[in-house]
Amino acid sequence: MPTSKLSTLVIDCNTEDLSAAAEFWSAALRRELCPPQPGHDRYRDLVCAPAEPLIMIQRVEHESRVHLDIESDDIDAEVVRLQGLGAKPIERVRTWVVMEAPTGQRFCVVRPQRPTHVAPPYAGTPAHAGLSALAGHYRGTTRTYLDPSGPPEESQDTLTIEPVLAGRWLRLQWFGSAMAKPRQGEMLLGFHVDAGEYELTWVDTFHTGSSILVSRGKAREDGVIAVLGSYSAGSETWGWRTEFERTDAGLAMRAFNILPTGEAFPAIETIWRPTLASE
Numbered sequence: 001m002p003t004s005k006l007s008t009l010v011i012d013c014n015t016e017d018l019s020a021a022a023e024f025w026s027a028a029l030r031r032e033l034c035p036p037q038p039g040h041d042r043y044r045d046l047v048c049a050p051a052e053p054l055i056m057i058q059r060v061e062h063e064s065r066v067h068l069d070i071e072s073d074d075i076d077a078e079v080v081r082l083q084g085l086g087a088k089p090i091e092r093v094r095t096w097v098v099m100e101a102p103t104g105q106r107f108c109v110v111r112p113q114r115p116t117h118v119a120p121p122y123a124g125t126p127a128h129a130g131l132s133a134l135a136g137h138y139r140g141t142t143r144t145y146l147d148p149s150g151p152p153e154e155s156q157d158t159l160t161i162e163p164v165l166a167g168r169w170l171r172l173q174w175f176g177s178a179m180a181k182p183r184q185g186e187m188l189l190g191f192h193v194d195a196g197e198y199e200l201t202w203v204d205t206f207h208t209g210s211s212i213l214v215s216r217g218k219a220r221e222d223g224v225i226a227v228l229g230s231y232s233a234g235s236e237t238w239g240w241r242t243e244f245e246r247t248d249a250g251l252a253m254r255a256f257n258i259l260p261t262g263e264a265f266p267a268i269e270t271i272w273r274p275t276l277a278s279e
Contacts, residue, residue, distance in 0.1 A: 002078040007071035007113045008054040018044060018059040025057055051164075054113060068107045069096075071114075078109050122167040127191040127198075127219060131170050135161050138250060138272035142176050148257075148265040153178065159253075159272050164188075178206045189244075191219075200227045200242060215242055228258075236260050240267070250274050 013021040022044035026033045034045040046055040054069075072078035079089060079097050086102035096110040122128065138159040143152035157176030164171045169190035176183045185204030192199050195216075202213040208231070215229030225244040230237050239258030244251065255268040 002072045002074035002081065004070055004072040004078050004081075004109075006053050006068065007110055008056050008069035010056045010058050010067050010069060010108075012058050012060040012062070012065050012067060014060055014062065014064045016059075018042065018057065021059070022046075022057040025055075029055070031055070050114075065106075067105065069110045069113070070107060071110050071112045073112055075109050075111065082109070120166060122165070124167060125191065125193060128167060130223075131189065131191065132163055132167055134170060134244075134246075134251060135163055137161075137275050139275045140250070140270045140272040142268060142270040143266075144178055144268055145266045146179070152266075152269075155183075157183075157270060159251075159270075174204070181206075189225075192216075198225050198227050200229070202229075202242070213240060215240065239264075247271065 011021075011025055015021050018041070022033055026046060029046060031046040031048070034047055036044060042059045044057045046057070048054055070078065070082075075095075075097060079099065082099060083089070087099045089097055090100050090106065091098040096108045098106060098108050100106055138161070140157055140159070142155050142157045144155070145152045155177045157174060159175075160173045162171050162173075163169070169188050172185075172187040172189060174183075174185040174187070183204065183206045185202065185206070188201045190199055191197070197216050197218045200215045202208060202215070203211075207213075211231065213229050213231060215227035217225070217227035220226060223246065226241060227243075228239060228241045230239050232238075237260060241256045241258060241264065243254045243256075245254075246252075249271055250273040251271075253268070253270045253272060254266070256264045257267045258264045
């Protein structure tokens, strides 16, 4: 059985000016252009993160369109597999095969385009299994308590949770607003087996400034993930507790400011409901 996965989004451009086409898509997608590859004047690549599909701008003679590349460690076996699903080979070009899906779209089967040194799935612990179950796309109403004595500010936010490094940790990407300005945050959440506690790093464009908030907390019997960190507030050190709880509606996320005296006040609360990425 061949090992195959999505490799590249190829933007086919029927144009004589590949540079102009590449500059347009670079600006449109807000991605830098990679330097031209010597001897490959039909192609330009955009800068992509290691976990993302590659994006290539290609000069073609047929009509402009977008097609997918599937990379495989055994192209011939992958072509046979796809034929069994109803696709048909159209053309073999150098090292790749152009195919057509039963629904009419053209795509290519290509050699591996990225390093294949991928870590095997992490067996982990029941705690890791519980974290992996949180992966998905969410939407929710965030209540931000700028003044503990007043009503919270509300915003409609989105959250994406994905496993990283074969399931050892979760990456949480949060997009919303605060005080009428865009707010974006990222967290890395995991369970440290040796210490027997959850660990969380949190950075965002609203609360943490240029610092990284690090929080830790032991596993609780009620299943709530609660971690505690601290930050500097002038000459004082304040605490910050973050909680995650599975609910019938989805996922509840709460954060509390903790005064040096130990008194806690709500800071953020969101009830995240699962949704499709396209919603």
